Amino acid sequence: MDKSNxxxxxxxxxxxxxxxxxxxxxxxxxxxxxxxxxPHEEALKASLRYQECEEKILDALHLENxxxxxxxxxxxxxxxxxRGVVSHYKxxxxxVITSTIEHPSVLETFKALEKEGVEVTYLEPDENGVISPNKxxxxxxxxxxxxSLMHVNNEVGAINDIDAIxxxxxxxxxxxxxxxAVQAIGKINCDYKNVDLITISSHKIHxxxxxxxxxxxxxIQLDAILYGGGQQEGERSGTLDLANACVLSEAFxxxxxxxKENREIVSPLRERLVSYLLSKPKWYHLNSSLSExxxxxxxxxxxxxxxxxxxxxxxxxxxxxxxxxxxxxxxxEPSYVLLAMTHDKKLASECIRVSFSKYNTxxxxxxxxSVLDKIVGEVYNG
Ligand code: PMP
Numbered sequence: 088m089d090k091s092n093x094x095x096x097x098x099x100x101x102x103x104x105x106x107x108x109x110x111x112x113x114x115x116x117x118x119x120x121x122x123x124x125x126p127h128e129e130a131l132k133a134s135l136r137y138q139e140c141e142e143k144i145l146d147a148l149h150l151e152n153x154x155x156x157x158x159x160x161x162x163x164x165x166x167x168x169x170r171g172v173v174s175h176y177k178x179x180x181x182x183v184i185t186s187t188i189e190h191p192s193v194l195e196t197f198k199a200l201e202k203e204g205v206e207v208t209y210l211e212p213d214e215n216g217v218i219s220p221n222k223x224x225x226x227x228x229x230x231x232x233x234x235s236l237m238h239v240n241n242e243v244g245a246i247n248d249i250d251a252i253x254x255x256x257x258x259x260x261x262x263x264x265x266x267x268a269v270q271a272i273g274k275i276n277c278d279y280k281n282v283d284l285i286t287i288s289s290h291k292i293h294x295x296x297x298x299x300x301x302x303x304x305x306x307i308q309l310d311a312i313l314y315g316g317g318q319q320e321g322e323r324s325g326t327l328d329l330a331n332a333c334v335l336s337e338a339f340x341x342x343x344x345x346x347k348e349n350r351e352i353v354s355p356l357r358e359r360l361v362s363y364l365l366s367k368p369k370w371y372h373l374n375s376s377l378s379e380x381x382x383x384x385x386x387x388x389x390x391x392x393x394x395x396x397x398x399x400x401x402x403x404x405x406x407x408x409x410x411x412x413x414x415x416x417x418x419x420e421p422s423y424v425l426l427a428m429t430h431d432k433k434l435a436s437e438c439i440r441v442s443f444s445k446y447n448t449x450x451x452x453x454x455x456x457s458v459l460d461k462i463v464g465e466v467y468n469g
Pocket of ligand 1: 098160
């Protein structure tokens with residue numbers, strides 16, 4: 088297949104950069120290249136532009152009394168949220184709550200903290216990948232200082248009820264609530280008024296890699312994880328990256344503002360793919376939920392073929408999907424997310440993640456289905 092006709096269904100790993108964001112990046116670097124922390128007019132201009140980025144992000148979510156800490160991406164934002172809280176509030180307690188199916192930038196941070204004496208409760212998801220609010224209630228202890236949960240799971244698209252969990256945590260004002268919202272922004276409705284810390288990333292919403300932010304309720308204090316010049320009120324040292332902040336804020340407000348419109352593009356793709364997968368019960372097992380779902384991610388397991396072989400065969404045809412999260416795809420281990428959901432090693436080993444964007448079309452999906460059907464059919468018929 089001609090490369091210009093390739094079909095990109097790996098948008099949960101990263102998305103195509105919108106050309107207007109690239110233009111903006113160049114424009115800002117051209118016009119506002121001064122260091123916003125320097126003591127002159129050009130710096131002041133850059134600093135004011137920086138504040139506009141923060142306002143744009145907070146306005147998009149209708150958040151008041153929050154601030155934005157710009158980071159090198161969601162990985163850093165998750166590390167900062169978790170380490171920053173655990174270190175700053177250690178006198179309140181040393182217990183935290185998360186789930187077994189968080190992104191590695193959350194899980195690995197907690198694993199490192201366990202070695203430093205922090206006690207971590209890992210909640211198990213149900214068969215749809217959802218963490219029930221009741222499980223959160225049961226895990227709360229007197230010394231709990233932090234609950235960290237993702238809004239939308241990056242492998243299966245499962246949605247946690249952040250509103251309900253946030254309301255429960257309002258009854259425990261000493262517990263800080265952190266939400267990794269990377270896969271939720273622009274995909275589903277996002278209401279974070281009961282959330283203290285929100286992680287976002289630019290490259291999942293057609294912005295640039297190496298850029299993200301931690302949105303923080305103003306009264307929350309964080310200990311820094313990077314030491315340096317004390318920029319961003321000491322919470323994230325390093326010269327401010329105005330061009331990336333501008334792209335992130337544009338991409339963010341555009342994604343939030345077009346959630347409904349883009350969902351209308353993506354939903355028919357999801358429906359068609361799911362109905363195809365369900366029509367072949369001997370070949371496929373659907374891992375994404377049929378009830379409460381995010382249409383951008385469809386995860387299924389192959390019952391008769393090896394996922395790595397099928398993904399490679401699709402790739403040769405110019406169709407790009409993932410076996411599991413791109414952050415773990417190098418390892419041969421089964422997906423820890425699917426293992427926690429299904430308790431079935433085979434299902435967890437042979438899964439495929441298809442993730443859509445506003446740029447995908449039904450024609451592409453039909454091509455994908457016919458190529459997939461042929462590849463899996465050949466394996467099935469020997
Ligand atoms: N959290 C989630 C849910 C993600 O999907 C990702 C990206 N795979 C990250 C965090 C890390 O994002 P970044 O690449 O911006 O560090």
